[in-house]
Amino acid sequence: MSQKKYQVFISSTYADLKEERNAITRALYEMGCIPVGMEAFPASDEEQFEFIKRIIDETDYYILILGGRYGSIAPDGKGYTEKEYAYAREKGLPVLAFVHSDPNSLDKERTDLNDSQRAEKFFRFRNDVTANRMVKMWTEPMELPSFAVLALNRAMTSQPQTGWVRGTTVDIEAALSRIVELQSQLQDAQRIIGEFENQNHTPQNIAGLEHVLPVTVETFYRNHQSSVISGGDMTAKISLETLFGRLAPNMIEPLNQAQASNMMALTATDGQRSSNHVEYKFELERETLNTIRIQFEALKLISVGRLKTQGGSLANFWQLTERGTVEMQRLRVIKLE
Known part of the structure; x- marks a missing residue:
């Protein structure tokens, strides 16, 4: 088993998808990944979103679960879940999206479809997400763990990321030796560059503009x-x-x-x-x-x-x-x- 662990950000609306988030989180732990999300403090204001962006910056893979809600809306008119998704795309993270196949079949309290403005935002966002090639449709929460594991394994193969390595697994002595070696090479390179720059490479006796x-x-x-x-x-x-x-x-x-x-x-x-x-x-x-x-x-x-x-x-x-x-x-x- 690889000693490298990948951090995976799980994004979704919160209250309506707790079961689905928990199912994927358990599957990620079993894979040896580091799942992160906003369960303890869901994004609800711009200050919180700035913190979320810093978490995404340190993330290797991004998972989006989309049910039937658009979620909390920021002052700029976009939902925080959509803003997370857009930021992950902007950063170039591999995005794995799991979209409910039939939002109309969900219980009304789990959707925003009765609110025309939110429904319009939701379906626009859903259409944008489903245009991405790495999308899987789901119906039941029990399907999500296997979908997530398969999609993530494919992404790790086709789009390997930096990941995290436990400090004790690194050969500190070898790493320090390599650093010293590189520093020596850098000093030699700087010396050679300095010698080159100190040489006068300008041709002599050049005719001036008066010529x-x-x-x-x-x-x-x-x-x-x-x-x-x-x-x-x-x-x-x-x-x-x-x-x-x-x-x-x-x-x-x-x-x-x-x-x-x-x-x-x-x-x-x-x-x-x-x-x-x-x-x-x-x-x-x-x-x-x-x-x-x-x-x-x-x-x-x-x-x-x-x-x-x-x-x-x-x-x-x-x-x-x-x-x-x-x-x-x-x-x-x-x-x-």
Whole structure:
């Protein structure tokens, strides 16, 4: 038998399902589980529900028993049983639900079906629960123990949880030895990281923004028949500072690399473009674009990442770093004369 014990939270309305809760609780004890529930203090206010949430946080599996009552209602209009169920789902706990097959057959004092508002809430909640694949219908309380044992065994196999282990079953000496070993490995790793960070990995003699470089621009136009035609390549010389100053405000938020290429191409060819054609597309030749990108990254002015475009495809996006933001402000801020 496994030394690990699983904590199982039993949720239901209280007074009408005492027999059913007790039957499942006994079955869980026989399985070696730790059943927990609110028998001693059923949830009836928000402060109590906060305590219940902490119990659910420590739980491995969650069992819901649903009869014919919706139960106590919280100030937000939801029943506390439904809130427990929703919280367990939110936390990702395996939920095992046992739902009475015919609530109308239950004694009237065990249902909320005579109250139209509560009945509406109950059936909405019941429909939500039965939409979950791990649901078993029940009719008699005596059926529940076997249903719970089978469902829980399946869940333990398909969705194993952390569980609890008695402290005396742990080899304390071995555990402490392992901790010391891991601490030693952590110190070695921190030392290696420190040595790596202390090395100067920045390339030396990097040209700054004042550097003027030749650029090649690929041009495309629409003629008067609206056909796209190649305008050939243009060449120009321009400083990195001019290009960065033009781009920077657009990189406060991520900027598609294709748009960055177009902006820099237009900046570099300003004054050279023909007025006889309608401009269609200008972009930097790939090698030119890569050179500028590498230079901006080496100067730690931009970071480049892969993001989704509006069309859903992935593309490179440029964004200012902290250093890039400072440089943008130096170039673009309005100064008093």
